[in-house]
Amino acid sequence: MVGQGYKKRKTERQTMKDAKIISFSIFKGGTGKTTSAVNAAAALAQMGHKVLLVDLDQQASATRHLGIDPEPITPNLYDIFVRRSPISLARRKTEFGFDLVPGHSLLAAVEEALEAGDEGLFKDFLSGIQPDYDYILVDSPPGKAMLAISALTAATHVVIPLQAQRPALDGTHDIFRYIQDVVWKDFNPELKVLGILPTMVRRLGGHSAGVINKARELWGNKVLPIEVPETVIFPRSFDKGKPALVFSPRHKSVMPYFELAKIIHEKT
Ligand SMILES: Nc1ncnc2c1ncn2[C@@H]1O[C@H](COP(=O)(O)OP(=O)(O)OP(=O)(O)O)[C@@H](O)[C@H]1O
Numbered sequence: 001m002v003g004q005g006y007k008k009r010k011t012e013r014q015t016m017k018d019a020k021i022i023s024f025s026i027f028k029g030g031t032g033k034t035t036s037a038v039n040a041a042a043a044l045a046q047m048g049h050k051v052l053l054v055d056l057d058q059q060a061s062a063t064r065h066l067g068i069d070p071e072p073i074t075p076n077l078y079d080i081f082v083r084r085s086p087i088s089l090a091r092r093k094t095e096f097g098f099d100l101v102p103g104h105s106l107l108a109a110v111e112e113a114l115e116a117g118d119e120g121l122f123k124d125f126l127s128g129i130q131p132d133y134d135y136i137l138v139d140s141p142p143g144k145a146m147l148a149i150s151a152l153t154a155a156t157h158v159v160i161p162l163q164a165q166r167p168a169l170d171g172t173h174d175i176f177r178y179i180q181d182v183v184w185k186d187f188n189p190e191l192k193v194l195g196i197l198p199t200m201v202r203r204l205g206g207h208s209a210g211v212i213n214k215a216r217e218l219w220g221n222k223v224l225p226i227e228v229p230e231t232v233i234f235p236r237s238f239d240k241g242k243p244a245l246v247f248s249p250r251h252k253s254v255m256p257y258f259e260l261a262k263i264i265h266e267k268t
């Protein structure tokens with residue numbers, strides 16, 4: 001009987017379409033992972049898709065970006081990782097048309113407790129709610145740490161935000177090498193690189209054009225045909241607790257995030 005019930009549930013699940021899981025990842029800090037994940041989530045939701053954003057960072061910047069104080073929230077991701085709660089109870093609706101699993105400072109304790117072999121835990125947790133969404137976006141923490149690797153293990157696709165300002169492209173080289181040498185071999189052979197997203201692009205002066213040209217030489221059409229300009233709209237919308245494309249919907253600098261949402265929809 002138990003076996004039959006399991007079989008039935010499995011068959012029902014197979015008829016539903018599981019969410020694509022898109023991780024915004026690069027080990028280098030401050031390149032636009034959170035800003036891109038939050039705005040892509042808002043854009044996909046405005047296009048009518050069912051979207052969940054998971055804030056996997058102990059800094060909980062994505063959560064704060066949505067005007068939510070993460071600290072009092074329970075159950076939180078710590079409770080999920082210690083198996084005190086299913087992930088379904090940790091999600092909440094936002095006023096921006098998508099759901100959020102908030103970040104929490106206790107993710108620092110999770111990071112410390114995770115050991116080699118635990119890379120697939122997060123993927124297992126997500127699988128319980130994957131049929132509820134069209135897209136699950138993951139805001140990865142910086143650093144080559146267990147939670148960042150857990151995001152790459154769970155993802156069907158990865159977007160790599162490239163801060164197009166300094167001539168050095170080592171952060172992008174580093175994550176590509178890691179995906180090729182470790183993630184594809186040991187954790188997630190199916191992971192697809194959706195693309196490199198140039199962020200904080202300076203129109204005048206600086207190195208942006210050179211950085212993007214060099215990236216195209218190296219990675220060809222893996223560099224997305226999108227440029228997110230550098231503008232105060234993004235830090236300002238963070239302070240206001242809203243995605244920039246909700247805070248300033250007509251500002252031309254937010255349009256690239258609608259383009260990114262379209263690419264996510266078409267290419268995943
Ligand atoms: N296009 C942009 N123009 C100007 N400022 C930006 C832009 N995108 C992001 N920022 C700002 O740059 C800072 C870093 O961005 P963000 O938090 O998105 O990066 P991150 O990669 O998530 O950082 P971390 O590695 O710390 O998680 C933030 O203050 C953010 O408001």
Ligand SMILES: [Mg+2]
Nearest residue numbers: 033034057061
């Ligand atoms: Mg971040």
